[in-house]
Amino acid sequence: MEMLFGKTISLLSQVLDYHARRHETIVSNIANVDTPGYRAKDVVFEKELALRMGERGATADSLYENRIVARVMETKDPVNIDREMSRLAENTIKYNLGIELISRKLKTLRELAREVR
Amino acid sequence: MDFSGTLQISASGFEAQRRKIDVIVENLANMETNKTPGGGPYLRKVVLFSSEPLRGDFDSFFEEALHQVKVDGIRRDNNAVKESYKPGHPDADERGFVRFPDINAITEMADMIMAHRAYEASVTAFDATKNMVMKTLEMGK
Numbered sequence: 001m002e003m004l005f006g007k008t009i010s011l012l013s014q015v016l017d018y019h020a021r022r023h024e025t026i027v028s029n030i031a032n033v034d035t036p037g038y039r040a041k042d043v044v045f046e047k048e049l050a051l052r053m054g055e056r057g058a059t060a061d062s063l064y065e066n067r068i069v070a071r072v073m074e075t076k077d078p079v080n081i082d083r084e085m086s087r088l089a090e091n092t093i094k095y096n097l098g099i100e101l102i103s104r105k106l107k108t109l110r111e112l113a114r115e116v117r
Numbered sequence: 118m119d120f121s122g123t124l125q126i127s128a129s130g131f132e133a134q135r136r137k138i139d140v141i142v143e144n145l146a147n148m149e150t151n152k153t154p155g156g157g158p159y160l161r162k163v164v165l166f167s168s169e170p171l172r173g174d175f176d177s178f179f180e181e182a183l184h185q186v187k188v189d190g191i192r193r194d195n196n197a198v199k200e201s202y203k204p205g206h207p208d209a210d211e212r213g214f215v216r217f218p219d220i221n222a223i224t225e226m227a228d229m230i231m232a233h234r235a236y237e238a239s240v241t242a243f244d245a246t247k248n249m250v251m252k253t254l255e256m257g258k
Contacts, residue, residue: 016253023249024123028171028183030242031130033235034137035168035186081238092245099252106257 004109012102018045018070019095025072026088033079040079045070122171122183123246129185130239136188137164137232141225148220151208159218161197165189 022043032038052058140162150159168184197219204213 020249023246024119024126024183027123027126027130027242027246028185030238031126031133031186032166032168032184033130033238034134034232035166035184038168038184081235085238085241088242088245092249095249096252099256103256103258 005105008105009102012098012105015098016095016102018043019091019098021070021072022091023088023095026084026091029079029084030081030088033081033084038079040075040077040084041072042075043070044073120246120250124243126171126183126185127239127243127246129187131236131243133164133166133186133188134232134236134239137166138229138236140164140191141229141232144218144220145222145225148218148222151215151217158198158216160193160195161218161220163192163194165192 025041147159167189169187171183171185199219200214203215206215
């Protein structure tokens with residue numbers, strides 16, 4: 001796989017996975033906007049990534065080798081519907097971006113295969 | 118990603134809000150109903166929501182994280198009765214009072230608007246999920 005596609009596809013599929021999970025938690029928050037006692041949930045990843053990127057000697061490869069596992073955390077706050085709706089929109093755009101990048105990578109490979117023929 | 122689970126959560130959200138709106142409409146329609154088959158005036162109804170973990174084949178750490186909404190029940194507010202002095206009313210008691218439901222139209226309307234907004238939010242989330250699924254299917258075309 002890596003010979004042909006490099007790390008791009010595998011990395012992008014993880015990006016999609018992360019955004020898909022984040023989407024699930026946002027949807028769960030929105031559905032429970034009126035439920036008493038429900039606390040908003042969030043997937044923690046970006047903060048940890050920023051932390052790791054700040055470390056000395058961090059490279060794209062070292063970050064790739066020591067993957068960060070996205071975790072679902074329960075926050076202390078009740079659901080803020082405006083925040084959730086904007087996060088929903090933002091997350092959808094980022095997910096679509098991941099899809100677009102994979103599509104373009106595949107397109108490049110396809111064009112390449114056609115050129116060689 | 119288990120998209121059907123996500124869609125199910127959204128569906129539980131707007132289903133719950135729709136049932137809330139049904140009950141609010143019932144309350145508004147019965148504001149003046151002083152006789153019911155069970156006897157006594159109509160009693161205001163309140164919908165109770167609770168969240169329950171979504172059962173499915175999620176990864177272990179997502180099992181407890183995702184919650185769908187459950188309509189926990191519809192309760193009657195037994196104190197929502199007011200007495201009006203209407204001696205000419207056929208249902209008046211010996212003192213001339215009639216027992217009517219104590220329903221505040223403004224409270225009900227405000228609740229209805231809130232439920233409507235929450236319904237719309239869940240529908241938007243549902244649409245977003247649908248778009249993501251469609252995009253995924255188009256990948257590589």
